Amino acid sequence: MATFRNPIISGFYPDPSICRVNNEYYLVTSSFEYFPGVPIFHSRDLVNWRQIGYVLDRESQLNLDGTPNSRGIYAPTIRYHNGVFYMITTFVESASGARKNFYVTAENPEGPWSDPIWLDDYPGIDPSLFFDEDGRAYVTGNRKPPRGQDYPKHNEIWLQEIDLEKKKLVGPKYSLWEGALKNAHAQEASHLYKINEMYYLMIAEGGTGFTHSVTIARSEYITGPYIGAKTNPILTHRHLGKAYPITNVGHADIVNTQNGEWWMVCLASRPYGGYFRNLGRETFLVPMSWEDGWPVINPGKGIVELEGLRPNLKDSKWPTKPACDHFESSTLQMQWNFIRTPRGNFWSLHERPGYLRLFLKEETIMEESNPSFIGRRQQHVNFAARTKMEFIPSNNFEVAGVVLLQSKDYQFRVEYSIGKLSLIKRENGIDQILAGHLFEGETVYLKIEVYEQSYNFYYAKFPEEWIALCTNVNGRILSTDVAGGFVGTFIGMYASSNGKKSSNYADFDYFEYTPIE
Structure with a gap:
């Protein structure tokens, strides 16, 4: 059977987020202090990707003056709703300064994208958008629990409605989940989905280093309570050791193909010459299925592989670019x-x-x-x-x-x-x-x-x-x-x-x- 090779996007392209529009797939990644910001990719088979531009390619969209190394644009999420593409992300101004969240819109993923719409009272990083079936829209993010932190980098995931016509957050903030793993710091990278009448909240825990992981919870109601899967973490490589060729797996998003398959994109690294990751965090693809209302990642294996069976989609290669x-x-x-x-x-x-x-x-x-x-x-x-x-x-x-x-x-x-x-x-x-x-x-x-x-x-x-x-x-x-x-x-x-x-x-x-x- 036909196979594909990971990573699907090699080099420093971390924090992937994906959406499907009919038979087309679009993916964005973090860009930190580099300009233009938020590279955007296009695929028809989830394996072959071509870059079609940048979301933030104008000075009016992205002022990185004085931004330190490894700050700037963090963890974008891309979504599509009623003919409009949305990209929401965090701008980290400094090593210890403000984390500001904003979104931009476009009718064509190749652009032009709008100037930023800044959202007030939006704590934390890694924002995400969710469009419910009743027409209401919501955002998620992370923050310190209102009662205080029980340990360093202890976060919770919160939810609030967003009025896209008025371009602002409305209503109360709801505390959703503090993650599945005891003392697993840095609960972040939240994405919300509605599948078979249940709301699923998928996040990353354990930091973006070696102990990175993906966990998930679900609820009958969008505001909770959210109950974590007994199989959490649903994906991690920390138990495989640092000699395994793929490490620090986490920060995931999922997509359902037009043929009914489910796939996950996530970040990971390929160390070499010891535990050294010159290439940074890259974008990987891994299959998933559903059992008893919960996702199973790469059934029978549970890990991200360098080679795996291709999605059930027609092979769609792009012309190669000159070296x-x-x-x-x-x-x-x-x-x-x-x-x-x-x-x-x-x-x-x-x-x-x-x-x-x-x-x-x-x-x-x-x-x-x-x-x-x-x-x-x-x-x-x-x-x-x-x-x-x-x-x-x-x-x-x-x-x-x-x-x-x-x-x-x-x-x-x-x-x-x-x-x-x-x-x-x-x-x-x-x-x-x-x-x-x-x-x-x-x-x-x-x-x-x-x-x-x-x-x-x-x-x-x-x-x-x-x-x-x-x-x-x-x-x-x-x-x-x-x-x-x-x-x-x-x-x-x-x-x-x-x-x-x-x-x-x-x-x-x-x-x-x-x-x-």
Whole structure:
């Protein structure tokens, strides 16, 4: 029988939420401090997905100025009702600051989506929308229990009606459920469903790390009481140990296909080289069925697998995308992101047609700023990336090159400045020069080849005449298990004048990213 491979969306695409509209499926994921925000994907078979855009792609929708690493846009939910798509999410402003919840709408999932509709008195994170059969709409979220917390990170799930015409919450808040697992902190990621006249509340417990899990409760009434399944958690991998190839499974959403099958999407990670997760949290697919009114995840196995039987849907592949971006279009391709909302005209596809021009900014990638950086996700354990750069530095402050980025404090930078190429490892906010080679010229070719945790850096003055800058560099600092936070590794192009004013620029002829089998 036909099978599929997990993850269905590889690389840093966590917190998936899914909805079906007739025979079409749409999925969104978290984006944190990266812009545009909330990538949206389309599929017809739940296995083959293509990105069709971003929900938050305008400055008026998303101001990420000053947002720290691993803050920003958390856990979106996508729903469809009466011809309108809704995406509701949390904007985490700072490490300890406000959590603000809002939603946007669109008639076409490719956009344009509306500007944010901010909801007052909406505590917590991971909001979700539910449309009941009587036409009323509700939101759920998490918060500290009104009576107080019994232990650290103790939360409850709450419910309130929302008036979509008046665009505000109405009526009382109802406490629904504090989860199934004793002292299993961080009850979050709530989704509400009505199936066979029962209301089901599915949540995540145990935090988004190794002890992540999915639990579920049900009630005859939307406001409760909710009774948890005796089989909780209905999905977790924490009992499999850290050597299992898929870990920290949780934060799920479910969908019923037009053929009557039920499937779950969830986040998980693929550690390698030890318990290190450079790819971040990815999107996985797992089958489910119903027994005695409760869901059974991957019947007979109960876990997420790297390979499984395909959904009973016609195979619907999308055309493959080129591995190399030659920057010949009038707009950036969808894989490219900025760090925070892009401010100023620091990049151009028009100044020199066929090239991406990055103007040097005073801001650096070692700050919580908007540096002159354009990057894409690392999506494979083994991969190669290369680019051709033309750059004439005018002083020692001006640098340009490529970056492997986990955060402002954990990264590798290959920088070209006057007379030299340098590989810089930044760990815990401290720079260390791992290699420095003399180099003169306007054009330099740069290549990175990665084999699990072995990162290898090369340069050339002429095509394919590669010289090793530094090889077998330990890449584990790019894992969240070293760097902390919630994001995965990005790789991209960078230019900076390191705090000095400059009108200089670097031109990139192409950027190629290819998996290595």
